[in-house]
Amino acid sequence: MQPVNILGDKMEIAYYPGCTLKTNAKEFEETAIKVFEKLGIKLKEINKWYCCGTVYSLATDNLMYRLAAIRNLIRAKEEGYDKLVTLCSICYNTLKQTNLMAREDEDAMYKINSFMDEEPDYDGSVEVIHPLQILNEMMDEVKAKVKKPLNKKYAAYYGCLLLRPKEVAIDEYENPSVMERLIEALGGSAVNFPLKNECCGSYNVACNKEAVIDANYRIITNARKNGAEAIVTSCPLCHFNLKEIQKEVKKAYPDFVGLPVYYFTEIMAMAFGVKK
Amino acid sequence: MNWLLSKVEELSGENLYACYQCGKCSAGCPMANEMDLLPNQVILLVIRGDESVVDAKTPWVCAQCYQCGVRCPKNVDITKIMEALRLIKLRKNIDHIKLEKVKKNLPQIALVSATRKYTG
Ligand code: SF4
Ligand code: SF4
Numbered sequence: 001m002q003p004v005n006i007l008g009d010k011m012e013i014a015y016y017p018g019c020t021l022k023t024n025a026k027e028f029e030e031t032a033i034k035v036f037e038k039l040g041i042k043l044k045e046i047n048k049w050y051c052c053g054t055v056y057s058l059a060t061d062n063l064m065y066r067l068a069a070i071r072n073l074i075r076a077k078e079e080g081y082d083k084l085v086t087l088c089s090i091c092y093n094t095l096k097q098t099n100l101m102a103r104e105d106e107d108a109m110y111k112i113n114s115f116m117d118e119e120p121d122y123d124g125s126v127e128v129i130h131p132l133q134i135l136n137e138m139m140d141e142v143k144a145k146v147k148k149p150l151n152k153k154y155a156a157y158y159g160c161l162l163l164r165p166k167e168v169a170i171d172e173y174e175n176p177s178v179m180e181r182l183i184e185a186l187g188g189s190a191v192n193f194p195l196k197n198e199c200c201g202s203y204n205v206a207c208n209k210e211a212v213i214d215a216n217y218r219i220i221t222n223a224r225k226n227g228a229e230a231i232v233t234s235c236p237l238c239h240f241n242l243k244e245i246q247k248e249v250k251k252a253y254p255d256f257v258g259l260p261v262y263y264f265t266e267i268m269a270m271a272f273g274v275k276k
Numbered sequence: 277m278n279w280l281l282s283k284v285e286e287l288s289g290e291n292l293y294a295c296y297q298c299g300k301c302s303a304g305c306p307m308a309n310e311m312d313l314l315p316n317q318v319i320l321l322v323i324r325g326d327e328s329v330v331d332a333k334t335p336w337v338c339a340q341c342y343q344c345g346v347r348c349p350k351n352v353d354i355t356k357i358m359e360a361l362r363l364i365k366l367r368k369n370i371d372h373i374k375l376e377k378v379k380k381n382l383p384q385i386a387l388v389s390a391t392r393k394y395t396g
Contacts, residue, residue, distance in 0.1 A: 053388065211337060
């Protein structure tokens with residue numbers, strides 16, 4: 001097997017699940033662990049972890065919201081890992097942005113380390129990576145594992161938080177292609193999809209559903225008109241906003257035709273012939 | 277400098293005067309259709325010290341998607357300016373949502389992020 005640069009010589013990597021992977025997005029976690037095992041990589045859940053707080057706080061003067069993410073990074077380091085992988089796009093974004101802050105903002109880290117006196121000091125040395133960055137270097141191995149090639153057309157939906165802000169982008173932030181290459185490696189075909197990095201409305205779903213219904217209509221219709229038969233994503237919130245409210249979208253827009261929505265690890269499991 | 281502008285600059289760390297009102301942020305904003313003020317208009321009103329912006333829908337509709345910030349030719353991160361406007365209210369103990377009214381069948385990820393963005 002070709003060495004995977006992003007992992008160095010290790011074939012085991014610390015895995016941070018986050019809250020939703022243990023509940024609504026269980027199928028995401030289950031398929032991810034299985035397909036990475038097929039590729040010879042063990043996602044080892046860290047022994048202790050806390051909700052990262054989801055969306056990254058942007059206030060300049062409040063460091064409290066950084067603590068949960070820092071604690072998770074310390075847990076990974078304590079267990080001897082220098083890299084941490086997480087599946088959920090929001091967890092990825094928050095852990096990654098927090099870690100960049102830990103590397104760049106000495107004053108903030110001095111305050112945080114002093115405040116968390118019970119913890120060892122943290123310096124940003126754990127690297128946060130997304131599984132798609134690992135797969136990006138393993139397309140040949142992925143191809144070799146395919147037993148039942150996907151024969152459908154898929155739209156790769158990235159949303160926001162894998163790509164922006166650009167400091168944390170897992171790929172070219174205006175025109176990413178890693179998921180398209182994955183779809184093709186699995187035997188499917190990836191359609192052109194200009195709304196692939198447009199926001200699904202995110203947490204608006206809690207109190208301004210109309211905004212999410214409109215975004216869903218725009219995004220799915222755009223994918224369908226470009227020939228997609230299904231949508232592939234990496235975020236449990238995008239997944240919910242695109243999939244679970246399709247009935248309500250149909251009510252608001254009678255011409256709406258929905259599409260199935262999958263996590264990228266689910267289509268990998270299908271193509272690898274891995275049972276759920 | 278008016279209090280609103282200095283507060284927004286302090287909370288966001290952004291220089292609003294850098295904005296030359298090209299509108300690129302608003303052109304790419306996926307939530308613009310749901311807004312009562314476009315992102316570039318928000319900047320203008322804050323610079324003018326127009327306090328009505330604090331009660332506008334726009335900061336609450338903003339989904340923190342970072343599209344405006346990555347596209348701004350002047351490196352103004354409006355995402356952070358929207359957060360500053362939300363914080364001005366939240367820190368006065370004025371929550372944007374009543375948690376007991378939020379539907380319970382939402383995934384944690386939606387509930388936690390809505391709590392983070394809409395309550396103080
Ligand atoms: S894109 Fe930047 S410079 Fe242009 S209007 Fe928006 S904030 Fe101002
Ligand atoms: S971060 Fe907010 S204002 Fe900026 S493009 Fe996204 S939704 Fe619009």
